[in-house]
Amino acid sequence: MSxxxxxxxxxxxxxxxxxxxxAKRIIDSSSAGNRVVVVVSAMGDTTDDLIDQSKQLNPNPPAREMDMLLTTGEQISVALLSMTIHQLGHNAVSLTGWQAGIRTEAVHSKAKITDIRPDRLFKELDAGNVVIVAGFQGMTEDGDITTLGRGGSDTTAVALAAAIQADVCEIYTDVDGIYSTDPRVVKCARKLNEISYDEMLELAHLGAAVLHPRAVEYAKHNNVKLVVRSSFTQNEGTSVKEEAVMEQGVVVRGIAFDKNVARISILGVEDVPGVLAKVFGSLANNGIDVDVIVQSGVKDGKADFSFTVSGDDIARAVEVISGNRDQVPFNEVTSEDNLVKVSIVGAGMVSNPGVAATMFAAISELGVSIKMVSTSEIKVSCIIAAEPLQDVVRALHTAYGLDTAEQVFVGGPQDRR
Amino acid sequence: MSxxxxxxxxxxxxxxxxxxxxAKRIIDSSSAGNRVVVVVSAMGDTTDDLIDQSKQLNPNPPAREMDMLLTTGEQISVALLSMTIHQLGHNAVSLTGWQAGIRTEAVHSKAKITDIRPDRLFKELDAGNVVIVAGFQGMTEDGDITTLGRGGSDTTAVALAAAIQADVCEIYTDVDGIYSTDPRVVKCARKLNEISYDEMLELAHLGAAVLHPRAVEYAKHNNVKLVVRSSFTQNEGTSVKEEAVMEQGVVVRGIAFDKNVARISILGVEDVPGVLAKVFGSLANNGIDVDVIVQSGVKDGKADFSFTVSGDDIARAVEVISGNRDQVPFNEVTSEDNLVKVSIVGAGMVSNPGVAATMFAAISELGVSIKMVSTSEIKVSCIIAAEPLQDVVRALHTAYGLDTAEQVFVGGPQDRR
Structure with missing residues (x-):
């Protein structure tokens, strides 16, 4: 019994x-002898509908009231799911976040969980109930309702799993698991049986939006075993854990990519201490996220550096930099949009020299020029033009031995969704 | 400051x-220097929509889960109303029933309020907020969410008013106040300035569905001053309180009526002790509400008696009685539907003999026969055929001096709604 x-x-x-x-899936697991806690998000478009309603009345509603509003979405889900399980002849009880003992800091719209008091949860499990908990929400010590921000329901699930020391936290989604790359781009993408937390974090940040990075971090920190699997098939899914077994000869676990990337270069910046902090501080203050940052060497006391932002932020970013010219003098600012970031991810990289060289070679062979490179212990990212993205991802997938004949015939991405 | x-x-x-x-109405009251607590129901069709959703998944959902589901309707209302007040530049904070300290017994779908702990409410008022509380809901000592059943938001408002010792509890509705009778039936219906709790109770039970009887009882018990007024006009409304001033010469406060009434008569019942308890006990056990009961005298050890039920229950009621014939022997059961109950209500009746006689005369003059009569200290009800109802109500309205020339020109009921 798990x-x-x-x-x-x-x-x-x-x-x-x-x-x-x-509901049937939950009952199957419960009937197999497991003690089951379920976390569920708001149904379909509920959250968007509530946001639309609020915007009609207040374009900038207070975050506290927005949390009050949005948490009803999950409350509706848990009540309806519990009713459905009852209709199928099994016992279930729904709980809001606060009823499940989820305590958060007193921050609205993106609160962090501070504490989970699982007494009620265990009481209901002991009474033979499936316990259905509203995701994405919690309560402050003062009794105010909070939400956990993006990926909140994943975080609720992982946090509950840690608090009750669950044997496994199963994340059901509309895909079969984590793939070596996006199956819509590469048909022979391989479903991974295992992946490490760190690899998952890199893949999640890089665009494989199956599992929220925050939940993965929480799982890593608390050593919660995750399984990502489809709610529509009985397939095994992907295990996410501390040490994931690499298949023989495979160094790269997956290929991730991020579209809508823009590069900004500031040329001829006076190389005085604190200059980078000033530039990126002012961008952060204006709500602009910077991803890859590359600085070339200093020449004649001046440096050139480049960084990437979302394509949506390019005009504002240039504006902020130009507005700061008094404090951070430079010769010229240039920018380029319609780029992508393509990354290879794999924990095996550390001990395998030459992994990056294979990447550069595969990209060059397609006649594509690499504009920026960034590396970490378990990934290499290249910024390239958006246009031949599919060809590049396919070439990398093949170059790192990720193609599987088996997967080629599974069908297009529609079949997997 | 009130x-x-x-x-x-x-x-x-x-x-x-x-x-x-x-929102503007609330701000007006707050800006006038009042400390304001608002109770609000679920918006428009929200509750019905949620019920429809649940029925698709479980035609007989557990009451606990239904409460979990339905309370989201009021939570949405309070959040949106608070946002709207903020948008207009004023401070407001929304609270669920449990946040407002409303504790109930552990019964779902029709819980009674056991206790209100208004600490949070006073804290928010002291901080200069309008406090917006979700109606219709509370929490058990064990932390489960409950609903108060029909008229629940009225009850929430009155109970909060009692708990915080409010100066007045204003019930905003889509009519101007309590009328001497339904303005859709009698155009010159008079809006009442004052009415006593007991009169209001009789009128509410008799079909003037503006204010729920349970809330009126709660108000009477706790001596909460109620004002019923329109949310669409600035008119004064009707005060509901212990001692209501009667206008000179007016004995009857209002004319109420109840459609879809059926009469059942049981003839030749053995007059042994406990026979009535058996008959009405079995009807109650089958969920059939009995209203007026009349027993004529006993003759040769046998009695005839008649009672009224809703027209919808007539077939089942006759079935229950026939099924009980072994225990309660009788000669014959007869029934008649398509009847109405028309009632005159007024605390002044007690000290004014001849009030009932005026009623009987007015009805007789229209050639209408009275099938049953029932009286209390402050009302007289007659059961008559449904057909000339409008004429009867108009005749009684005139006979008791309730017509006002002023009101005649106000317009039809559409204008009042």
Whole structure:
């Protein structure tokens, strides 16, 4: 008998039929002798509908009231899912975040969980109930309702799993698991059986939006075993854990990519201490996220450096830099959009020299020039033009031996969704 | 500076425009120097929509889960209303029932309030906030969410007013106040300035569905001054209190009526002790509400008696009685549907003999026969055929001096709604 947390996203419960399918899945797990805690998100478009309603009345609503509003979405989900399980003849009880003992800091719209008091949860499990907890929400010590921000339901699931020391936290989604790359781009993308937390973090940050990075970090920190699997098939899914077994001869676990990237270069910057802090501080203060940063060497007391931002932020970023010219003098600022970041990720890289060289070679062979490079212990990212992205990802997938004949015939991405 | 509870029903907040109008109304009261607590129901059709969703998944959902589901309707209302007030530049904070300290017994779908702990409410008032509380809901000692059943938001408002010793509890609705009878039936219906709790109770039970009887009882018990007024006009409304001033020469306060009434008569019942208890006990056990009961004298050890039920229950009621014939022998059971109950209500009746006679005369003059009569200290009810109801109500309204020339020109009921 295992203690299991099962998490279902909003699209998994977006219609009565889907809700029933999820209920059956939960009952199967419970009937197999497991003690089951379920975390569920708001159904389908509920959250967006609530946001639309609020914007009509207040374009900038107070975050506290927004949390009050949005948490109803998950409360509706848990009540309906519990009713569905009852209809199928099994016992279930729904709990809001505060009823499940989820305490957070007193910050609205992106609170962090500070503490979980699982007494009620265990009481309901002991009474033979499936316990269905509203994701994404918690309560402050003062009794105010908070939300956990993006990826909140994943975080709820992982945090509950840690608090009750669950054997596994299963994240149900609309794909079969974590793939070596996006199956919509590379048909022979390989479903991974295992992946380490760190690799998952790199893949998640880089665009494989199956599992929120914050939840992965939480899982890593608390050593919670995650399994990502489909709510529509019985396939095994992908295990995310501390030490993931690498297949023989495979160094790179996956190929990630991020579209809509822009490069900004500041040329001829006076190389005085604190100059980088000033530039990136002012960008951060203006809400502009900077990703890859590359600085070339200093020449004649002046430096050139480049960084990437989202394509949506390019005009504002140039504006901020130009507005700061008094404090950070430079010769010229240039920019280029319509770029992508393509990355290879794998824990095996550390001990395998030449991994990056294979990447550069594969990209060059396609006649594509690499504009920027950034590396970490377990990944290499290249900034390239957006245009031949598919060819590049396919070439890398093949170059690192990730293609599987088996997967080629599985079908297009539609079949997997 | 007064402490005021303002209660708005679902139709008052059913659209963004209405929500804004309600927000302005609240701000007016707050800006006039009052400390304001607002109670609000779920918007428009929200509750019905949620019930529809649940029925698709479980036709008989557990009451606990239904409460979990339905309370989201009021939570959405309070959050949106608070945002609207903020948008208009004033401070407000929304609270769920449990946050407002409303504790109930552990019964779902129709819990009674056991206790209110208003600490949080006073804290928010002291901080200069309008406090907006979700109606219809509370929490058990064990932390489960409950609902108060029909008329629940009225009850929340009155109970909060009692707990914080508010100066007045204003019930905003879609009519101007309590009328001497339904303005859709009698155009010259008179809006009452004052009415006693007991009269209001009789009128509410008899079909003037503006204010829930349970809330009136709560108000009477706790001596909470109620004012029923329109959320669409600035008119004064009707005060409901212990001692209401009667206008000179007026004995009857209002004319109420109840449609869809059926009469059942059981003839030749053995007059042994406990026979009535058996008959009405079995009806109650089958969920059939009995209203007026009349027993004529006993003759040769046998009695005839008649009672009224809802027209919808007539077949089942006859079935229950026939099924009980072994225990309660009788000669014959007869029934008649398509009847109405028309009632005159007024605390002045007690000290004015001849009030009932005026009623009987007015009805007889229309050639209508009275099938049953029932009286209490402050009302007389007659059961008559449904057909000439409008004429009867008009005749009684005139006979008791309730017509006002002033009101005749106000317009039809559409203008009042």
């Amino acid at each position: 203690l299991i947390v099962m998490k279902f996203g909003g699209s998994s419960v977006g219609s009565p039929e889907r809700m029933q399918r999820v | 402490l005021i509870v303002m209660k708005f029903g679902g139709s008052s907040v059913g659209s963004p425009e209405r929500m804004q109008r309600v």
